[in-house]
Each structure stands twice: as C-alpha cells, then as structure tokens.
Amino acid sequence: MIRIQNFINGELLAPVKGQYLDNYEPATGKVYGEIPNSTEEDVELAVAAAEKAFPIWSNMTNEERGAIMMRISLGIEKRMDEFVAAESRDNGKPLSLAAHVDIPRAVSNFHFFATAVEHFASESHYMEGMGINYTTRKPIGVVGCISPWNLPLYLFSWKIAPALASGNCVVAKPSEITPHTAYLLSEVVKESGMPAGVLNIVHGLGQFAGDAIVKHPKIKAISFTGGTKTGEYIARTAGPMFKKLSLELGGKNPNIIFADCDFDEMIKTTVRSSFANQGQICLCGSRIFIERSIYDKFKAAFIARVEQLTVSFPSDPNAKMGAVVSKPHMEKVLSYIELAKEEGGTILTGGHRVILDVPYDEGYYIAPTVIEGLSYDCRTNQEEIFGPVVTLTPFDTEEEVLMMANSTQYGLSATIWTSDLKRAHRTADKVQAGIVWINSWLVRDLRTPFGGVKASGVGREGGWEALRFFTEAKNVFIPY
Ligand code: NAD
Numbered sequence: 233m234i235r236i237q238n239f240i241n242g243e244l245l246a247p248v249k250g251q252y253l254d255n256y257e258p259a260t261g262k263v264y265g266e267i268p269n270s271t272e273e274d275v276e277l278a279v280a281a282a283e284k285a286f287p288i289w290s291n292m293t294n295e296e297r298g299a300i301m302m303r304i305s306l307g308i309e310k311r312m313d314e315f316v317a318a319e320s321r322d323n324g325k326p327l328s329l330a331a332h333v334d335i336p337r338a339v340s341n342f343h344f345f346a347t348a349v350e351h352f353a354s355e356s357h358y359m360e361g362m363g364i365n366y367t368t369r370k371p372i373g374v375v376g377c378i379s380p381w382n383l384p385l386y387l388f389s390w391k392i393a394p395a396l397a398s399g400n401c402v403v404a405k406p407s408e409i410t411p412h413t414a415y416l417l418s419e420v421v422k423e424s425g426m427p428a429g430v431l432n433i434v435h436g437l438g439q440f441a442g443d444a445i446v447k448h449p450k451i452k453a454i455s456f457t458g459g460t461k462t463g464e465y466i467a468r469t470a471g472p473m474f475k476k477l478s479l480e481l482g483g484k485n486p487n488i489i490f491a492d493c494d495f496d497e498m499i500k501t502t503v504r505s506s507f508a509n510q511g512q513i514c515l516c517g518s519r520i521f522i523e524r525s526i527y528d529k530f531k532a533a534f535i536a537r538v539e540q541l542t543v544s545f546p547s548d549p550n551a552k553m554g555a556v557v558s559k560p561h562m563e564k565v566l567s568y569i570e571l572a573k574e575e576g577g578t579i580l581t582g583g584h585r586v587i588l589d590v591p592y593d594e595g596y597y598i599a600p601t602v603i604e605g606l607s608y609d610c611r612t613n614q615e616e617i618f619g620p621v622v623t624l625t626p627f628d629t630e631e632e633v634l635m636m637a638n639s640t641q642y643g644l645s646a647t648i649w650t651s652d653l654k655r656a657h658r659t660a661d662k663v664q665a666g667i668v669w670i671n672s673w674l675v676r677d678l679r680t681p682f683g684g685v686k687a688s689g690v691g692r693e694g695g696w697e698a699l700r701f702f703t704e705a706k707n708v709f710i711p712y
Contacts, residue, residue: 257324301424348394379456407458480691502649
C-alpha cells in the first residue's frame with residue numbers, strides 16, 4: 233500500500249486531521265494506495281510556508297531560480313522509469329504513452345520555463361518629445377495551482393514551472409484521482425536545493441483542499457485546469473476577491489475533414505486525435521465532420537483502423553488504449569453512449585465496456601466507440617464526454633460545417649484537413665477556438681498561447697502568456 237504525504241515547507245507531512253482517501257488503480261479497479269484528505273488547516277500551513285519563503289525566492293536572480301528548476305527537470309529525468317510506471321498505474325494510460333508524452337513533457341516544462349524566464353524582457357514605450365514609459369514585471373506572491381487527472385504531471389508542471397520561474401511561491405493541488413507523480417515530484421524538489429516553502433503540494437479533494445486554496449485571502453492568483461462547472465465555481469468564488477484567474481476548461485472539439493485532404497495522413501491522425509489517452513485529452517477531436525462526398529470512404533477506413541486498436545492493461549506493450557481513469561468516469565462515458573442511442577445514433581463500433589482477464593477483470597475499460605446519425609445539436613454532440621467516443625457527421629458546405637462546429641458552448645481547439653491553402657486559412661479564421669491545427673494534431677510548441685474561448689476558459693497559458701499571468705505589471709513614466 234502506497235501512502236502519499238503532503239509536501240509543506242520542504243517536509244513530507246501527514247495531513248493535520250490524519251485522514252486519508254483511497255487511491256484506485258484503474259487497470260484493476262482495486263485500491264492500491266492512500267492519499268491525504270487535506271483540509272483548510274493543511275492549506276493554512278502551506279500558505280504560511282509559502283509566505284515565509286517568498287522574500288527569499290523572489291530576491292534570487294532568474295539564473296539562480298533557473299538553476300534549481302533545471303535540477304528538478306533533471307531529477308525527474310533521472311527517475312524516468314519510476315515516474316512513467318507511477319503515471320500509468322495511477323491513471324490507467326498505456327505505459328508507452330506515459331513514457332513518450334507525459335513524463336518527457338513534464339521534464340520539458342521545467343526546462344523550458346527555467347530558461348524562458350531569462351529571456352522575458354520588460355517593455356518600454358517612447359513618447360516622442362515627452363518622455364519614456366517602462367514596465368516592470370514582478371512576481372505576484374503566493375499563487376495557487378490546481379490541476380486535473382488526464383495528463384497528471386504534464387499539466388501540474390505546466391502551471392507550477394512558470395509560477396516558480398517568475399519568482400512566486402506556490403500552493404499546488406494535483407487531482408485526488410491521480411496524485412502519485414506529484415508526490416514523486418515532491419521528493420525530487422526536496423533534493424533540488426529549492427528553499428523550503430517555495431513549492432508546497434497539498435493533496436485531497438476539490439471541495440476541501442481545492443476550495444481552501446481558492447478562498448484563501450493570501451493566495452493572489454489561481455491557475456486552474458479542469459471541468460467548466462468547477463471553473464465557473466472558482467470564478468464565482470475568487471472573482472469578488474479580485475484574484476487573478478487563469479481557467480483552462482472543457483472542450484468539444486471539431487475535427488473538420490474536407491474531401492481534398494491527404495486521406496491517409498488524415499485517417500492515421502484522426503484515429504489518434506479521437507482515442508489517444510482513451511479520448512481523455514482536452515484537445516481530442518470528439519466531433520468529426522466529413523465532407524459528404526468522402527463520408528462512406530472515411531467511415532469504412534476509419535472503422536477498420538479503430539477496430540485494430542488493442543484495449544488492454546496499461547503495461548501490455550500491445551496496448552493502444554488502457555483503462556479510463558475511474559469507475560464514476562467510466563459510468564459517465566457509458567451513460568453518454570446510452571444517451572446517443574436514445575437520441576437516434578447508430579453505434580458503428582464499440583459502445584460497450586471491455587472485460588479483460590483476471591486480475592484486470594474489474595478494470596475500467598471501454599471499447600473505442602464511433603457513432604453516426606445524430607443531429608449536430610443533440611446533447612451527445614453538445615456536451616463534453618471526455619472518453620473514447622466520437623461522432624461522425626456529414627456536411628455539404630463550408631458555411632454549414634462552420635455553423636455546426638461553432639454551435640457548442642465550448643471553443644478549445646479545432647482540427648482542419650484540406651489541401652486548399654486558402655480554405656485552410658479561411659476556416660481556421662472562422663472557427664471559434666483558441667488553438668487550431670491544420671493537417672496535423674497536438675503539435676505543441678511551448679512558446680505558443682494555449683487556451684480556449686467561450687466556456688473553454690479564460691486567459692492563456694504557455695510562453696510569455698504564462699509569465700505575464702504570473703507577474704504584475706507596473707508602468708513607470710519619466711518626462712524629459
Ligand atoms: P475537475 O474540475 O473535476 O477537477 C480538476 C481539479 O479541480 C482537481 O484537482 C479537483 O480536485 C479540483 N477541484 C474540484 N472541485 C473544486 C473546487 N470546488 N474548488 C477547487 N478545486 C476543485 O476536472 P477533472 O475531472 O479532474 O478533469 C477533467 C476536465 O478537465 C475536463 O472537463 C477536461 O476538458 C478539462 N481539461 C481541460 C484542459 C485545458 O487545457 N483546457 C486540459 C485538461 C483537462
């Protein structure tokens with residue numbers, strides 16, 4: 233049994249009230265560990281430690297802070313296999329995915345922001361004949377970072393790294409569903425030479441530990457990634473306290489396929505953009521729109537490939553898909569498949585739970601599911617399912633597909649497949665999304681703005697956007 237502890241003031245600590253939650257292994261459906269069920273008392277200790285550390289950390293140079301963060305990056309890399317195994321076990325994702333995506337990306341996040349901050353120059357604005365404005369950017373103080381379960385360490389470090397690099401002290405909470413790699417990170421941080429209290433990791437439930445972070449008056453900014461409902465609650469709670477907010481929320485991303493695309497490349501990538509990480513990536517394209525003239529060809533080729541995806545336990549080298557993250561989540565996804573049937577959809581493949589052999593027979597596996605015959609505005613096509621479920625919808629014109637693509641409350645990302653350059657630009661310009669991939673998917677450059685429009689979020693992460701979020705600008709004018 234693995235018992236995880238909080239990381240507060242440089243120490244691994246039991247929760248103040250001594251209560252723990254069960255941690256489940258999605259591959260087997262069994263409890264395999266415990267995590268602190270932290271309360272506001274634990275958050276209070278973390279905030280006090282962070283406040284004490286702030287003068288030390290914020291007065292270090294960018295280079296000094298960067299050197300410590302590089303040691304954290306290297307520290308994760310050195311324990312790569314352990315981190316990969318922990319991420320896969322905690323989340324249910326194939327080991328190969330954690331090894332190629334999640335953990336290398338967490339290594340890069342620390343590396344990227346440790347160095348990026350050294351190039352983060354402040355602006356000056358010359359006013360002819362009058363004087364000059366210059367802008368300073370200082371760390372905010374103590375900030376809160378709250379992350380979800382789908383890409384656990386990847387998204388946790390995506391927030392923590394820019395917050396730390398720009399001189400803030402952090403109180404962070406990983407998802408209670410996937411806490412393990414954040415715990416391993418606290419061990420790495422302990423050995424990195426980072427002053428005690430600069431990074432504090434509090435484990436526990438959103439409604440207790442998370443809520444205490446959101447409501448704490450000394451936490452001046454909240455960077456949150458998770459569901460739109462939670463984001464709305466956080467905005468409602470933290471807004472009147474005038475906290476800076478960065479909210480990365482849900483999505484229902486369109487994948488728009490025109491008949492003139494490179495068909496083979498499109499099919500290969502569309503299988504990935506539909507089912508990578510069991511469809512549990514906020515950037516997965518869950519609504520696939522296909523130009524009518526290639527609809528039947530697409531359907532046949534897509535289903536043939538999807539049926540070759542092996543659903544298996546995460547450590548199986550043949551696994552292309554593992555388990556979804558939890559029993560309630562599996563039940564939610566299966567209930568959406570039932571809803572799709574009620575709404576008149578036809579299940580072309582999948583549509584059911586997969587039962588593996590012992591000891592994985594109680595694991596949370598779902599067959600990759602493809603549905604057609606639904607209207608673009610039904611619930612299945614409007615609400616986020618966040619699992620291995622996609623819908624196929626034919627279209628006739630650019631106007632029609634844009635209308636359908638833009639019909640949801642969300643606007644995180646979109647994918648467009650065409651070899652007509654003008655159409656690619658035109659469609660990218662009109663689709664309501666913060667991130668658009670043309671003839672590609674999930675190509676990430678950490679310098680680019682990352683985030684969504686409408687109910688997919690407020691603000692942007694990545695590159696300068698993140699460093700600007702985690703700093704306060706002050707403009708100074710001097711006349712000639
Ligand atoms: P969630 O909103 O349930 O939880 C996210 C985090 O918030 C967890 O750490 C949770 O403990 C915490 N939390 C829950 N209630 C809280 C509260 N009242 N106060 C403070 N913290 C609280 O989301 P989830 O189920 O973990 O993640 C899935 C969602 O995340 C999906 O909607 C997905 O689209 C979204 N997501 C978005 C992005 C993005 O970049 N836009 C990336 C990944 C995931």
